[in-house]
Amino acid sequence: MIANYHTHNRWCRHANGEIEDYVKVAIEEGFVELGMTDHVPHSDNIDPRRIQWEEIDEYDRLLNEAVEKYADRIRVIKGFECEYYPECMDEYAMLRDVYGYKLMILGQHRSGPNRIYDSFSRTKTAKEMHVYADAVCDGINTGFFHFLCHPDLALAGYGPGFDDEAESVMRQIFEECEKHDLPVEINGNGAYDGRAYPNREAFLLSKDYKLRYMINMDAHDPKYLRKEVYSVAEQFAADLGIEVMPMFEI
Ligand SMILES: [Zn+2]
Numbered sequence: 652m653i654a655n656y657h658t659h660n661r662w663c664r665h666a667n668g669e670i671e672d673y674v675k676v677a678i679e680e681g682f683v684e685l686g687m688t689d690h691v692p693h694s695d696n697i698d699p700r701r702i703q704w705e706e707i708d709e710y711d712r713l714l715n716e717a718v719e720k721y722a723d724r725i726r727v728i729k730g731f732e733c734e735y736y737p738e739c740m741d742e743y744a745m746l747r748d749v750y751g752y753k754l755m756i757l758g759q760h761r762s763g764p765n766r767i768y769d770s771f772s773r774t775k776t777a778k779e780m781h782v783y784a785d786a787v788c789d790g791i792n793t794g795f796f797h798f799l800c801h802p803d804l805a806l807a808g809y810g811p812g813f814d815d816e817a818e819s820v821m822r823q824i825f826e827e828c829e830k831h832d833l834p835v836e837i838n839g840n841g842a843y844d845g846r847a848y849p850n851r852e853a854f855l856l857s858k859d860y861k862l863r864y865m866i867n868m869d870a871h872d873p874k875y876l877r878k879e880v881y882s883v884a885e886q887f888a889a890d891l892g893i894e895v896m897p898m899f900e901i
C-alpha cells in the first residue's frame with residue numbers, strides 16, 4: 652500500500668484525529684500520496700455530521716499547513732467526498748476552483764427528493780436501491796468526480812440479499828463506471844469492520860465489466876491507514892481475482 656485517496660478527519664464530527672495525525676501515520680506506513688477527502692460541506696448545513704459551511708476557511712488553513720509542512724515527505728492532495736446533489740454542484744466547483752480541492756470523489760450517502768433516503772438504512776427497499784443507483788449514475792455522468800466510493804453501499808440494509816433487484820442495481824452502476832472509465836473503490840474500512848460492503852457477490856458480478864479498481868481505507872481514525880487494515884481488503888480482492896491499481900493519477 653503506497654497511497655490512500657479516501658481519508659476523513661475529526662472535522663466531519665464522526666471521525667477521530669486531526670488532519671496532521673493522518674498525515675503522520677501515512678508517512679510511517681511509507682505512503683507516497685494521501686488524498687484528504689473529508690465529507691464535503693454544503694451551504695445548507697442540513698447534515699450536521701460534516702464540516703459546516705462557515706468552517707471552510709479554518710479547515711482549509713489547517714489542511715494547507717499540513718500539505719506544506721510535510722511536502723518533502725508525502726504528497727497530500729486536497730479533496731472532498733461528495734454526494735451527487737445537483738443543487739450543490741456549483742459549490743463543489745467553487746471548492747475545486749477557488750480553494751484548490753482537486754480530488755473530488757463520489758460517495759452517495761443520501762439520495763432521493765430532499766435527500767430522504769439514507770444509504771445506511773437498515774430497512775432498505777428495492778426502490779431505495781434504484782434511487783441510489785440513479786443518483787450515482789447521474790453523478791458519474793457529470794464527469795466531475797474522480798472515482799466512485801463504495802458502489803455496493805447500494806445493498807446495505809436490503810433484506811432479501813443479492814437477488815435480481817440487487818443484481819440489476821449493481822449492473823446499472825458498474826455499466827456506468829465502465830462507460831466513463833471511472834475507477835471503482837473496494838472499501839477497506841468496510842472490509843476490516845465486516846460491514847455489508849464490500850459485497851462479495853457484487854464484486855464478483857463486477858468482473859463482467861471492464862473496470863479499474865482501487866482499495867481505499869475510508870479512514871475515520873488514523874489507525875485505519877495501517878497495513879493490517881489494508882490487507883483485509885487486499886485479500887478480498889485477491890480472493891475474487893481482482894487486480895487493484897496501486898496508485899491513481901491526479
Ligand atoms: Zn464518514
Ligand SMILES: [Zn+2]
Nearest residue numbers: 657732758869
Ligand atoms: Zn468516506
